[in-house]
Amino acid sequence: MAKIAREKFKTYGNVFDQFTLRNLFKLSSQGHFDELESPISIGKEANIFTAKREDDSRVIVKIYRLENCDFNRMYDYLKYDVRYTGLKSKRRDIIFAWAQREFRNLLKARQAGARVPLPITRLYNILVLEYLGDNGLIPAPAPKLKDKIPKDLQAFLDTVIATIQKMYRQGIVHGDLSEFNILNFNETPVIIDFSQGTTIESGNAHELLMRDIHNISRFFKKHGIATDETELIQWVMNEPTTKTTTTDKQRSRSNHNSGQSKIKGDQRINL
Ligand SMILES: Nc1ncnc2c1ncn2[C@@H]1O[C@H](COP(=O)(O)OP(=O)(O)OP(=O)(O)O)[C@@H](O)[C@H]1O
Ligand SMILES: [Mg+2]
Numbered sequence: 001m002a003k004i005a006r007e008k009f010k011t012y013g014n015v016f017d018q019f020t021l022r023n024l025f026k027l028s029s030q031g032h033f034d035e036l037e038s039p040i041s042i043g044k045e046a047n048i049f050t051a052k053r054e055d056d057s058r059v060i061v062k063i064y065r066l067e068n069c070d071f072n073r074m075y076d077y078l079k080y081d082v083r084y085t086g087l088k089s090k091r092r093d094i095i096f097a098w099a100q101r102e103f104r105n106l107l108k109a110r111q112a113g114a115r116v117p118l119p120i121t122r123l124y125n126i127l128v129l130e131y132l133g134d135n136g137l138i139p140a141p142a143p144k145l146k147d148k149i150p151k152d153l154q155a156f157l158d159t160v161i162a163t164i165q166k167m168y169r170q171g172i173v174h175g176d177l178s179e180f181n182i183l184n185f186n187e188t189p190v191i192i193d194f195s196q197g198t199t200i201e202s203g204n205a206h207e208l209l210m211r212d213i214h215n216i217s218r219f220f221k222k223h224g225i226a227t228d229e230t231e232l233i234q235w236v237m238n239e240p241t242t243k244t245t246t247t248d249k250q251r252s253r254s255n256h257n258s259g260q261s262k263i264k265g266d267q268r269i270n271l
Contacts, residue, residue, distance in 0.1 A: 015047070017066050023123045024061075032121060032128050033059050040141055045069040045098075045195070050131055050139040058135055060117065064099050064125040066092065074098045077175075077196055080203040098195055099125050105172055105197035112170030114163045115190045132185050142190065146179035149223060150187055157220050157227070160189050164212060165236045172197050173205045177212035179219045209233065 016024065028034065033051035037058075041048040046069075049061045071094045078084045083104070084097055099122055106119040106129070118130035133141035150156035160182065167174065174181070175196035183190040198205050210233060217227045 016063070020063060020066060020125060023126055024063075027061075027121065027123055027126060027128060030121075033061065036061060037139060040139070045074070050141070051128075056135075058131040058133075058139055059120060060127075060129040060131045062099075062102075062127040062129060064095050066095060066125060069095065071095055071098075077198070077204075080205075081198045082201050083199060096124050099127055101197070102193075102195040103127055105174075105194035108170050108172045109167050109191070109194065109197075112166040112172075114166050115185075115188060116194070117190065117192060132183055132190055142183040142185040144180055145182040145184050145189070145219070148184040150184055150189075152187070153220060153223055153225055156184075156187070156189055157216070157225055160191075160216055161232060161236070163189065163191060164209075164216075168200060168209070168236050171200050173200060173209045174212055175208040178215040209236065 024036070031054070033053050036049040036051045039047050039049050046062050046064045049063070050058050051061045052058055071091045074097075075087070075089050075094050078087055078094065078097055078101070081101065084101065087093065087097055103119045103122040106116055109116045110118065117132060120128040120130065122128070131139070131141070133139060145156075164174070164177070174191060174194060175198055176193060177191070181191065181193040183192060196208070198208060210229075213229050213232050213236070217229050217232065220227060
């Protein structure tokens with residue numbers, strides 16, 4: 001059994017069902033973490049905790065609730081995913097598939113070279129992921145993009161779009177991209193929350209890609225950077241990687257001319 005006292009986990013008894021509790025023990029005894037800290041987020045479907053490891057480093061433990069989650073909504077998304085076509089509409093199977101899909105999507109995104117949390121392990125409805133943030137006495141997770149506006153908005157936007165393209169080329173679409181699911185980790189975008197991610201062959205992939213691009217465009221527009229959504233989508237889907245954004249060209253021109261790389265906030269991405 002894990003180093004952690006069973007008593008400690010009992011205090012979570014009113015938060016988790018017995019099945020989840022047992023599997024938290026199991027993960028703990030496998031050395032993935034010692035104890036859960038306070039939840040950092042209670043989402044629509046999942047509770048997210050930081051957890052301390054023996055060496056005082058931290059991981060994220062994302063637990064999909066077996067009760068109080070909208071498994072019908074999950075099923076509606078999963079049934080389009082070609083990886084889950086045979087899935088029966090049974091509550092638990094859907095929730096486990098949902099968590100598994102998030103894990104698989106994260107692996108794919110990493111293969112694509114996207115900056116996303118390292119998926120460490122998954123057991124049924126529980127995911128253990130790399131923690132992004134400060135690791136002091138009290139955890140300070142990296143802020144969401146909505147809460148920390150990047151200093152160089154244009155560079156941040158360029159990286160997000162390039163990341164969407166990398167993932168697309170690896171065969172996946174995030175499906176729930178917005179300022180809520182991008183962390184501003186020391187001025188670098190890290191994309192999280194891949195549960196809605198799907199393969200590009202799936203029936204709703206294009207619709208989800210358009211929505212992702214729309215959400216990103218809307219956010220950056222609000223902060224002074226206009227984009228052309230249609231061109232962005234085309235660029236993500238078709239154009240060779242060597243094609244640079246107008247902004248990139250402008251940046252290199254400006255670098256060449258003045259040695260400066262600062263881009264004005266109102267410049268338009270024109271891909
Ligand atoms: N790897 C991570 N490192 C640091 N903080 C994280 C990490 N993953 C998630 N978080 C924090 O937890 C919050 C919720 O996580 P996430 O977006 O994955 O779940 P969610 O939106 O609650 O999921 P769902 O929509 O499925 O209920 C994030 O907004 C972020 O603040
Ligand atoms: Mg989220």
